[in-house]
Every structure is written in C-alpha cells, then in structure tokens.
Amino acid sequence: MTGVRVRIRDCELVQAEWLRQSAVAAGGKIFSTHNINWAWNPNEQSLYGLFPASAEGSGLRPALTEAVRLGVKTVGIWANAAVRLPQALQLGFEAGWQPWWMAASVAEIPLDESPLTTHHGLDLAKGAWQAQIDFDGEWAASGTLFAPQLGFSSDVVRTGLGGIFDMYVAQEHQRQGLGTRVLRALAARAKQEGLDALVLNSTPAGERLYRSNGFELIGRGQTYWLHLG
Known part of the structure; x- marks a missing residue:
C-alpha cells in the first residue's frame, strides 16, 4: 500500500x-x-x-x-x-x-468509469453508504462503506480510514463480477469523501476478490x- x-x-x-x-x-x-x-x-x-x-x-x-x-x-x-x-x-x-484483515490504499483500488450509485439509508449506521445491484426488481448483490469520522465525531478511528462491510452476492449471481462492481462503487464513494485507506475482514473464500482489487492481507483475528x- x-x-x-x-x-x-x-x-x-x-x-x-x-x-x-x-x-x-x-x-x-x-x-x-x-x-x-x-x-x-x-x-x-x-x-x-x-x-x-x-x-x-x-x-x-x-x-x-x-x-x-x-x-x-x-x-x-x-x-x-x-x-x-x-x-x-x-x-x-x-x-x-x-x-x-485486509487493507488497501484507496488510490490503488481500480475504479469503474461509471460506478454504481451509493446511498445512505435511514436504517444504516451513521457514516455508512450502501451500493446495491438488483435484477428484475430482485436483490442480487450489495455492500456497505463505513467511514466513522464522516458520520459523527470519532476519536477512536483515525481520519481518512474507512471499512467495507456486509459484502454479499446472491448464490445464483456469483462469479459474474457483481462483487467487483459493488466493491469499486464503494471505493469510488470513499475517494469522493476523502478517505485514503480501506480495511475489511475477509474469509478465505473472499480473499481473491479483494486481492484482485488492491487489498493486501495484513493479519488474522479470532x-x-x-x-x-
């Protein structure tokens, strides 16, 4: 990074x-x-x-x-x-x-020319934006960007750092690039909001997606x- x-x-x-x-x-x-x-x-x-x-x-x-x-x-x-x-x-x-635990510099995450739009819903945590893909009115994939210092006064998380959470793709739509589209839309929002780095918690199954989009494994938790x- x-x-x-x-x-x-x-x-x-x-x-x-x-x-x-x-x-x-x-x-x-x-x-x-x-x-x-x-x-x-x-x-x-x-x-x-x-x-x-x-x-x-x-x-x-x-x-x-x-x-x-x-x-x-x-x-x-x-x-x-x-x-x-x-x-x-x-x-x-x-x-x-x-x-x-994986992390990436926002500047190193590939961005789509026309990313998905992101929104802040009333049911989301403060400082959170969601990107979602629907097919024929049915949910297919979604993910959330969380930037604590943008939603409230936080003396815990350093300025410029955000997280990616709740990345899901419906089973019937996996391996179609939807996860990449959602991730890049959230990264575009992070860049727009002035964040310089993103972190996330992955599983072994998701590591390939994140690594191919600029994230590096920095350690594991329990x-x-x-x-x-």
Whole structure:
C-alpha cells in the first residue's frame, strides 16, 4: 500500500466502531462489564464483545445474564488472535472463524468509469453508504462503506480510514463480477469523501476478490461464539 500504513489494530478499531454504530442504528445499546465492551444489535438478535484484552468470568457472566434478558440468540466475541480467552471457553463459547484483515490504499483500488450509485439509508449506521445491484426488481448483490469520522465525531478511528462491510452476492449471481462492481462503487464513494485507506475482514473464500482489487492481507483475528437458542 503505497504511502499508507494500516495496522491490525486499525482494522479492529474500525470493526468495533461498525458494530457499535450498527447496534445504535438498530435501536440497541452499548455497555461494559468489567473491562469488556459490548454492542447489542436487536435486528441480529446478537451481542458482540469488542476486542477485549482479557475476558474474566466477572465480565462474561453479567453480560450473558443481560443477553438472556434481552432475548439474544447469539453472543460473539471479536478478539485479537494473540489474546487467549480460556474462561470464555469454560462458559461454553467455541472458537469460530478467523477474520482475515485486509487493507488497501484507496488510490490503488481500480475504479469503474461509471460506478454504481451509493446511498445512505435511514436504517444504516451513521457514516455508512450502501451500493446495491438488483435484477428484475430482485436483490442480487450489495455492500456497505463505513467511514466513522464522516458520520459523527470519532476519536477512536483515525481520519481518512474507512471499512467495507456486509459484502454479499446472491448464490445464483456469483462469479459474474457483481462483487467487483459493488466493491469499486464503494471505493469510488470513499475517494469522493476523502478517505485514503480501506480495511475489511475477509474469509478465505473472499480473499481473491479483494486481492484482485488492491487489498493486501495484513493479519488474522479470532472470533468466539455462544448460541443461546
């Protein structure tokens, strides 16, 4: 990434801020229990722990009690891969998928001459724009750009850094270039808004798409999951 330095910690901060603001947009809440920060998203019936440095039972148990009260179906913890959470495992959490943190300089992402339009919907987090492709009135692909400092005052994420989230392509439309069109539309919006770098969390299956559009793998994280019902 020419002239732009992005760390794994930057990826974590953008991810955490996305989960917070998505929870707020959904009418949920943000709270803490003994040094663990949580975001409850009622639309997803999920509670997310946001990159704790450690997770003791004194912080996990009250959060799980609150999760039951809120009707949460899934409790997840996003963590740095170097952080071990043995007490979470003892309480029934399972180690889940690893986010592949990827980053790109906006200047190095290829842009289409006539990109898709992006919009900011009322149901999106502040500072978020969505690009979507429909065929015959039916959804086919979409993705979201999130730039925290453009939607509200953020002293967490550095100026100029944004994230790509919720990249989906309907199964019957995969391998048709729709993901590339959506990604490049979001990058065009990022450039328009003055961002200099973008981060995202990928899976092994999605890495090829992102790498072919200027993103580089900079590290991996770890998630933990507990299903309550």
